[in-house]
Amino acid sequence: MLLKKVMTIYILLFAARVVGYLISGFLVILAEALHSLVDIVVLIVLHYASKISEKPADYGHPLGHGLARNLSSMVAGIVFITVVSLELFVEGFRRFLNPSEVYMPGFALSIMIVTTLVLLAVFLYSRKYQLPEEVAARFELKNDVISGTGGSIGIALSTFYPHVDGLLSMIIALIIAYNGYILFRSNAEMLLGMSPDDSFYRKVRSVVEEFREVENVHDIIATYMGKDSIHLDMHIAVRGDMTVREADELTEEIARKLRKEMPEIAYAIIHVCSVGREDLRTTYDKIMGRIERR
Numbered sequence: 001m002l003l004k005k006v007m008t009i010y011i012l013l014f015a016a017r018v019v020g021y022l023i024s025g026f027l028v029i030l031a032e033a034l035h036s037l038v039d040i041v042v043l044i045v046l047h048y049a050s051k052i053s054e055k056p057a058d059y060g061h062p063l064g065h066g067l068a069r070n071l072s073s074m075v076a077g078i079v080f081i082t083v084v085s086l087e088l089f090v091e092g093f094r095r096f097l098n099p100s101e102v103y104m105p106g107f108a109l110s111i112m113i114v115t116t117l118v119l120l121a122v123f124l125y126s127r128k129y130q131l132p133e134e135v136a137a138r139f140e141l142k143n144d145v146i147s148g149t150g151g152s153i154g155i156a157l158s159t160f161y162p163h164v165d166g167l168l169s170m171i172i173a174l175i176i177a178y179n180g181y182i183l184f185r186s187n188a189e190m191l192l193g194m195s196p197d198d199s200f201y202r203k204v205r206s207v208v209e210e211f212r213e214v215e216n217v218h219d220i221i222a223t224y225m226g227k228d229s230i231h232l233d234m235h236i237a238v239r240g241d242m243t244v245r246e247a248d249e250l251t252e253e254i255a256r257k258l259r260k261e262m263p264e265i266a267y268a269i270i271h272v273c274s275v276g277r278e279d280l281r282t283t284y285d286k287i288m289g290r291i292e293r294r
Contacts, residue, residue, distance in 0.1 A: 002126055002129045002134050002137060003043050003046055003047045003050065003134070003137055004047070005122075006043060006122060006126070006137050006141070007040060007043045007044070007047070009118065009119075009122055010036050010039045010040050010043065011040060013036050013115045013118065013119070014033055014036040014037055014040065016111060016114075016115055017029050017030075017032050017033035017036060017111065017115060018030075018033045019111075020033075020107070020108055020111035020112070021033055023103070023104060023107060023108075024103050024104045024105070024107060024108035024111075025103055026105075026108045026155055026158070026165060027091060027092070027095045027165055027166065027169060028112070028150075028151035028154050028155060028165055028168065028169055029108055029111060029112065029151065029155075030091075031088045031091060031092070031147075031151070031169055031172075032112070032115070032144075032147060032148060032151055034084075034087070034088075035084055035088070035143075035144065035147065035176075036144075038079060038083055038084050039140050039144070041079075042075075042076045042079055042136075042140065043137060045072050045075060045076070046072050046073065046076060046136055046137060048072075049068045049071065049072030049073075050068075050072075050131070052068040067190065067191060067225060067226055070187040070190045070191055070226070071187070071191060072136070073135070073136040073183060073187040074183075074184050074187040074188055074191065076136045076139075076140070076180075076183060077136075077139075077180045077181065077182075077183035077184030077185075077187065078180070078184060079180075081176075081177050081180040081181060081184070084143075084173075084176055084180075085173040085174065085176040085177035085180065086173070086177075088169055088170075088172065088173040088176070089169070089170050089173035089174070089177075091166075091169065092165075092166045092167070092168070092169025092170035092172075092173060093166065093170055094166070095165055095166030095169065096163050096165075096166030096167050096169075096170065097166070099158075099162035099163055099165065099166065105155055105156075105158065105159050108155050109152060109155045109156055112148060112151050112152040112155055113152050115148060116144075116145060116148030116149055116151075116152060119141055119144045119145050119148060120145050122141055123138065123141040123142060123145055126138045126141060135183075136183060136187075139179055139180075139182075139183045142179065143175070143176045143179050143180075146172065146175050146176075147172040147175070147176060150168045150171060150172045150175075151168065151169075151172065153168065154167075154168035154169070190224050193223045193224075194223065194224050195221075195222055195223055195224075196222050196224070196230060196264075200222060200230075200262075201220055201222070203261075203262060204217075204220055204222070204232065204234070204258065204262070205217055205220070207254075207257055207258055207261055207262070208234070208236060208254055208258070210257075211250065211253070211254060213238055213239070213242070213246075213250055214236045214237070214238060214250075214254075215236075215237040215238060215239070215275045216236070216237045216275075217234060217235070217236050217237075218234075218235050218236075218237070219233075219234060219235040219271075220232070220233070220234040220235075221233045221234070225266060225267070226266075228263075228264045229264065229266040230264050230265050230266060230267075231266065231267045231269075232258070232265050232267065232268045232269070233268075233269045233271075234268075234269070234270055234271070235270075235271045235272075235273050236250075236251075236254070236270060236271070236272055236273065237273045237274065237275045238250065238272055238273070238274065238275065239274075239275055240274040240275060242272075247272045250272075251270040251272060254268075254270055255268045255270060
């Protein structure tokens with residue numbers, strides 16, 4: 001719902017800024033208009049990816065499609081860096097070296113202030129939305145508020161200092177590139193198999209060890225498969241004379257309890273080992289060892 005609202009607002013702002021540039025000739029307004037156009041394309045991609053992520057698991061994607069949101073958000077970050085910020089920086093540099101004649105600065109300033117205030121209001125409204133694609137949209141709203149503020153200052157000063165128009169455009173481009181990098185990095189970590197923090201592993205261990213049949217738990221590996229969706233793989237050690245049926249019933253009880261107390265666990269695979277055999281002692285022990293040394 002948020003993406004559709006933001007997209008509608010961007011279309012209106014794009015039209016207003018194009019008109020403002022055609023009348024005044026200020027590069028900052030053209031840059032912001034092109035920025036809005038890129039935003040519209042990115043929002044369309046994010047909206048489509050959101051629909052894909054809601055599809056249930058299938059044969060080709062047994063763990064679902066939740067990471068589609070993160071992939072689209074990462075693409076948005078790349079677009080912010082390579083398209084928006086780069087093009088804006090290049091045009092700003094050209095304008096800085098060769099200032100162009102502009103007209104009606106009062107009208108241009110009004111266009112920038114009004115459109116920036118609209119974006120600020122939408123940004124404040126969007127803070128209650130937390131899905132990856134919604135966070136990506138909020139990042140771009142933040143970029144637009146910052147660049148719109150800088151553009152307004154540039155228009156106000158350009159009457160007296162013609163080079164300011166290009167200089168501020170370059171500064172805004174660098175800010176947008178930085179925000180795009182942050183967005184790219186956070187979603188790339190998720191796609192690379194980011195694991196939950198230490199408190200998650202502590203909680204898993206605590207829940208599983210409540211079962212008296214479990215002698216120990218080891219080799220817990222957890223990775224995000226989407227926002228608030230974790231795939232959990234773990235080993236438990238039980239007495240050697242436990243039957244297969246008993247072990248199967250135990251793992252089902254453990255899985256149910258884990259999902260009840262930790263709803264972010266979407267998938268849980270529990271391997272049963274016999275007490276006395278050497279444990280693999282890999283990921284889980286590395287993490288818990290780091291915790292205990294603190």
